[in-house]
Amino acid sequence: MTQTKNKPKPVLLVALGGNALIRKGQAGTVAEQFDNLKVPMTQIARLSRDFRVIITHGNGPQVGNLLLQQECCDTVPRLPLEILVAQTQGQIGYKIESTLDEALMAMGINSQPLVSLISYVVVDATDKAFKSPSKPVGPAFTREKAATLPYPTIKTPKGYRRVVVSPQPVTIVEKREIRTLIDAGFIVICCGGGGIPVVRAGRTFDGVDAVIDKDLASARLAEEVGVDLFIMATDVDGVALNFGKPDERYLTTVSLEESAKFIIDGHFSAGAMLPKVEAAMQFVGSGGKRAVITRIDRIADAAAGKAGTEFVLEKE
Numbered sequence: 001m002t003q004t005k006n007k008p009k010p011v012l013l014v015a016l017g018g019n020a021l022i023r024k025g026q027a028g029t030v031a032e033q034f035d036n037l038k039v040p041m042t043q044i045a046r047l048s049r050d051f052r053v054i055i056t057h058g059n060g061p062q063v064g065n066l067l068l069q070q071e072c073c074d075t076v077p078r079l080p081l082e083i084l085v086a087q088t089q090g091q092i093g094y095k096i097e098s099t100l101d102e103a104l105m106a107m108g109i110n111s112q113p114l115v116s117l118i119s120y121v122v123v124d125a126t127d128k129a130f131k132s133p134s135k136p137v138g139p140a141f142t143r144e145k146a147a148t149l150p151y152p153t154i155k156t157p158k159g160y161r162r163v164v165v166s167p168q169p170v171t172i173v174e175k176r177e178i179r180t181l182i183d184a185g186f187i188v189i190c191c192g193g194g195g196i197p198v199v200r201a202g203r204t205f206d207g208v209d210a211v212i213d214k215d216l217a218s219a220r221l222a223e224e225v226g227v228d229l230f231i232m233a234t235d236v237d238g239v240a241l242n243f244g245k246p247d248e249r250y251l252t253t254v255s256l257e258e259s260a261k262f263i264i265d266g267h268f269s270a271g272a273m274l275p276k277v278e279a280a281m282q283f284v285g286s287g288g289k290r291a292v293i294t295r296i297d298r299i300a301d302a303a304a305g306k307a308g309t310e311f312v313l314e315k316e
Helices: 030-047 060-071 081-106 175-183 214-225 256-264 273-285 296-303
Strands: 011-016 052-057 114-116 120-123 135-141 153-156 159-164 169-172 187-189 196-201 204-207 229-234 253-255 290-295 309-312
Touching (some): 011 030, 030 052, 030 081, 030 296, 052 081, 052 214, 060 081, 060 159, 081 187, 081 196, 169 175, 169 214, 175 214, 214 229, 214 273, 229 273, 229 296, 256 273, 273 290, 273 309
Parallel strands (some): 011 052, 052 187, 120 196
Antiparallel strands (some): 153 159
16 A cells, blocks of 8 residues: 555554454463464554554453452452453553554564553443343353353353443544544554443543443444544454354455344344444444454455455445
């Protein structure tokens, strides 16, 4: 990709799934997480030559583990979920930033500015989601183990996981700051775990006990800062019909009309692919240029149009 003189580079937003840090079957040690990040960060470092980059990330395993730690200790006061989300933004932002910095230096890029930004996301206090937990967090359990747990769980492709309240994102509080930073040449890491959920209280904000889906928050951010390419990186090749069945079929390109029909037909799991498809539809439907769902090790290929499932307004 060649940059036109005096024309700014396009903006790329990469939303990393939880498998970017902890892969299936791993214990989730710090060493494992740093090692796993080398795959996406090496690709993002290369892409930074042609794009201004924003990175968002999930926190399902990490915030779930913090919740488990809270339950194992009564010596100190327990922290609300909003604070745990903030903690994961700090710890994961540090891991992403340091791994990306190493990848950039390996390419001979020693002066690329990076920043990890604590991010708030406004939600509606009247959102019906507050009455029905739906967002999976933490480790996966067997059906038998889940039946013994003191909190609600939901069946996902990885097993039964704890569910917490997950309202829809309304707006990203720091959108102006994020836009200013990317225009100044920074790679910005933000909206970790979907952002810290807050509700408006007059001219201030109050935190709420919830977790926002990171893909939906990323789509909202992409709209608000003017992203050109929105890539969601996960642990599968793209969007599949009849996932996990003998007649499984991956899609290369899908229109918004087709996507809506596939949702009605029940092709996408609420605990896995559904929010990604909804996020892609939201971005493209609001005027976004390209949205792609792809595997974590094919981010660069997806940017080049050679991998993943791409969403379009309508097929020609």
